[in-house]
Amino acid sequence: MGLGATRGVALVGLAGAVVDVEAFVTPGLPAFVVTGLPDTSLGQSRDRVRAALSGIGCSLPSRRVTVNLSPASLPKQGAGFDLAVAVAVLAAEGVLAREVVRGWTHLGELGLDGRLRPVRGVLPAVVASVAAGLPRVVVPVENAAEAELVPGAQVRGASSLAAVVRGHGGDVDAGCEPDDDDLPGRRRAVEPRPVPDLADVVGQVEARRAVEVAAAGGHHLLMLGPPGAGKTMLAARLPGLLPDLEDAEAVEVTAVHSVAGTFDAAGGLLRRPPFEDPHHTATTPSVVGGGSGVVRPGAASRAHRGVLFLDEAPEFRKDVLEALRQPLEQGSLVIARAGGAARYPARFQLVMAANPCPCGRATGKGDGCSCAPVERRRYLARLSGPLLDRVDLQVEVTAPSRAALAAAEPGEATAPVAGRVRAARAAQAQRLQGSGARCNGEAPGSLLRGRLRLPPPVVADLDAALDRGRLTVRGYDRVLRTAWTLADLDGAGTPDRDHVGAALLLRLRGRAA
């Protein structure tokens, strides 16, 4: 009668739970039973494990094998438990020493020939294992670089089950090492998208200023303008202005991308703010995350600590836009499924671009616009009030004139603007220390109205706008945040009346009270 046990990790969202994988070999008719709430692909691991074991010359015992994944009440998904199951069975059979195997965490999917295949979500899984006091992990060799990013982890990369067994001091046939490394999926390099330079944008002084302010304070931004004015160009250049991610943020962001399968460990932790631009036909699950069984992070979570850009925002489906209200407010997304609720971080900077009307020409006097007034009104109304209310900066972008194009003087490049943004962020970090916020865009309202309260003469315009109903109370706080950012960019200690006025203009699309 043999009992063998090792560890695997189950992921729910980004939270990993260490799972005891126990194998129990008893006399009985040959059977292989997996218990402990496996999903279909995990239940099928018995067939992969059976083939992989016979591949290394340790075929399954002709007895009853029960594999239990404990805690049994936690739903477990995916093929990432294959290796742990195989190792537990080998330990139960006495091929591997039980005490040795017990202290290791095993991650990886098995091929029928015993090859170890990479899996998603290795980074958060290793983080969970290390946090549970199990720093020793075996991962597929493709995931080894990713696992090594976790401080304190002792990582062993392996290309096959045979290599794992030998690593644990077991003795197996050497002849069945998989040798062809050119199978699809072996190497999967994700090309980092180059961030274009701000110097490419011609003219657009006001819009450039808005993008700079958005970068400096982490504010959400809406750009309204005719087609071809450069809204998309400006938005794509915003990530280049943002400072590098801090260590804790980088681990968080990398973990999301690891689970999403959009992360290549060769480049180390993701240090640059991500940029996600879902197409306007995107479905709610693709933006906020979802999927049956394994809940995958959506574009909003992949944009965590970066930029979520919605081009042609009014063309997005209503439910997609409304679903963004929760992450805008809380900085995370909770996706509830029958199997449990997954929480993914989603503290992104929302950037929306929109045409003023369906034909896109209703700017300025709106002479060229061929839309009926009712169409025009309905178009922007698709961006609901509650959503727009959360957007600090709302600016109109006009197409550059022929004269501006002819002048062709290159705009300011990314680097100097990024320098100003860094300085402004440093000032914010100092001021907001201890409040939990990192930039003005996240500063809690209680702080703005408490410790950082501005004297009444400075906010007089703001109070007037509130009295007249042009601002909601939330909008009031948001204008204050922008005013602080403007002051930070100017190197002023506190905002003055001009800063508040400019912030109000940015908020109200230039139509100030």
Next chain:
Amino acid sequence: MRTSDAVGRYGEQVAVAHLEAAGMRVVARNWRCVDPVRGELDVVARDGDVLVAVEVKTRRCGPDGAPGAGHPFEAVTPVKAARVRRLLVAFAERSGERAPSLRVDAVAVLRPTRGPALVEHLRGVA
């Protein structure tokens, strides 16, 4: 087919010898039935008070020492074990054997290319 029949008969002889050595008394061999269940009981034996149907599976080993057709017990599926149990119930009714309790066993006989046969006996598989 004839070869495998011979292997099967050989296996049943080995199994009977093993069961008798283990203190069981053979009641019937190759008992066939058509109604209500079609099938055959390889060996029926008595283990004390208990009436036992024994399913015997025999495999020859290849040159590498492993049975080419898989382990004998792998051929005893849950469906087959259940059928043997129903057959045993029918046997108990027809034969008039006193049967306060019933049991189904499986015996695996492995015949290596040389040397004595290996016998494994599993009690109570259904």
